[in-house]
Amino acid sequence: MAESKPQPKVKKKAVPIPKQPPEVRKHNFNEVALGYTEEQALEEASRCLQCPKPQCISGCPVEIDIPAFIKLLREGKYEEAIRKIKEKNSLPAICGRVCPQEEQCQKMCVLGKVGDPVSIGRLERFLADWERARGFTIPEKAPPTGKRVAVIGAGPAGLTVAADLAKLGHEVVIFEALHLPGGVLVYGIPEFRLPKSIVQAEVDYIKKLGVELKLGYLIGRTYTIPELLKERGFDAVFIGTGAGLPQFLGVPGENLGGIYSANEFLIRVNLMKSYAFPEYDTPIRIGKHVVVIGGGNVAMDSARSALRLGAEQVCIVYRRSREEMPARKEEIENAEEEGIICKFLAAPTRFIGDEKGWVKQMECICMELGPPDESGRRRPVPVKGSEFLMDVDTVIIAIGRTPNPIIQRTTEGLAVTKWGTIVADENGKTSLEGVYAGGDIVTGEATVISAMGAGKRAARAIHEYLMSKK
């Protein structure tokens, strides 16, 4: 299998990833994509051209040396290959599953011009799963620096900062407000897309690097940032509190029973495991006719979860058309394969309830696409008199999330934008000395990997700051 030179003939087709069949998977919460076998991984890896000037790396927010790890993989040096990834990325099993590679590394892959790009994400996942099955080896850490860093939020940004700074010899404590670590990885992304045992394993790896994890600490309430710096002996703080506040539509009837924010719905299902109610205490009620409002990944996750909870019919209502849908193409395909219906160019105008205060109908208005708005996508415009009714008994509103305001409200002098995000430069430096921020709390709702990229840059900046400080 060892070959370091590009093959003369280009293999245009990627090795497909085995999946649970739609008819089976729509009734369970097990992972949909099953991952490459060793043979499949080696075959896919053999497609890599090992470009002398690789483009893929520039598409990776955490700058993984992709050709190098693929070369090691196809030489059968799995241990070295995963080490190569982990030089840059402490959470490969997660990224291999939820990164939008088609928009990043794989978009840049030269092979994409003639056929399918190399399935970099699937190879990353293969190596991460291979390593997890064997047990982690802990990399060597720099000698202790005596510096202490508080990381707020155990999501993708916070975990990355913590891992990087721990490796550099700093003492790191993560304060997580929820009772489990992982942030959006545990409360947002469903089990069938990212098994929680994988998040737990990656968090365990970070703990093995010496990072201390404190759960149930809401910074801003339990401690404030000035207290962490002045009274609790921390030399720097990283804020990675994400975009956790749900947005609502602001239409009449939104407070009826049976109407969930996507956050509530997914927190119940994922974090609180209400799909296993009553073994787990947190209940969820799912009706026969479920409607999900929105067109992003969160909408797909909500719709597919509702289906698995036993809904007869799940319909996604999106105000633009398929082309503007922000969800990953793969996830839209997965959802449609499972029988989820997409209704485009419609938006709810009100909800109608029964005498008990439970939603029974949703009134929508049809939309048409006008000229592009500031997001570059064509703006939906309501069509007068086009209202129609849908019978519904569960509604999930997945139209976006905004930053959690608790830290901003309790930290004097911290500069905040009008959208409530924290002002930070490209290295995460905020308006306060020793305070850094990154991820959704700075950019607004984005991806796991972009939060990790921000975490990496912030970790570098924090390290420099700490080492320059007497």
Next chain:
Amino acid sequence: MKMYEVVRAEELAPKIKLFEVYAPEIAEKARPGQFIIVIVGEKGERVPLTIAGYDAKKGTVTFVFNEVGKTTKQLGTLKKGHCIWNITGPLGNPSEIKNFGKVLCVAGGVMIAPMLLQVKALREAGNTVVTVMGARIKELLFFKDEMKALSHKFYVATDDGSEGYKGLDFLKDVLAAEKFDRCIAMGPVPMLQAVCELTKPYGIPTIVTLMPIMVDGMGMCGVCRVSVGGQMKFGCVDGPEFDGHLVDFEQLIKRQRMFLPEERLSALLWELGGCGCGGK
């Protein structure tokens, strides 16, 4: 002492229990009006409970609960020395405490406990405090002596009239006879609604503590949304205290019943001696 260890467990009335738990960071920060989220075990739900006391020196937080649902029943089985799985807090905004003048405090059920904390703080701020405490039946009243000792005037009411006044109708006379600068109400939603209807004609600013259904309790899920003056507010981060004259109580009552069948099932399975897994 272990984290979240129960250092004191007392039965104040049938099915009403007081726990004092070791949680030094919360004890240091807690203020009247705030709440904590309690998770009994690994498979437990997140339940908001109003803080009824704190002692920064001992590092303890006190709360009182009614054993009505699965979680509170399970909590009630814990004894001194046992540990609660996780507690997060303090959450929510602290109460506004200052010298308002004359304050009418109306408390019902388990919320009598946090009201005692509130009354203490109001007294320390120099207020004249008139207290009303109520329960369904006289057996469910507790902290009577403590409350009486702290109040300038003190009334008791029960739904069945087994002690003190029958219902809250007597408040009409109290409100007609005396002028109040503020009213604070803590208790079951129908009681809060009744108090607000009584104080409204007199234009007394009336603050109600709302404990809608919550999951995270930190602003993430939005299940605790209440309509206040036509605006959507979150009980956990915008509250838990609101201007009672602006709250849509009818909607709140309906929202509190959203998961009633599931809550009953869960409690029943617990009563049947299961772990809730139905024998799986």
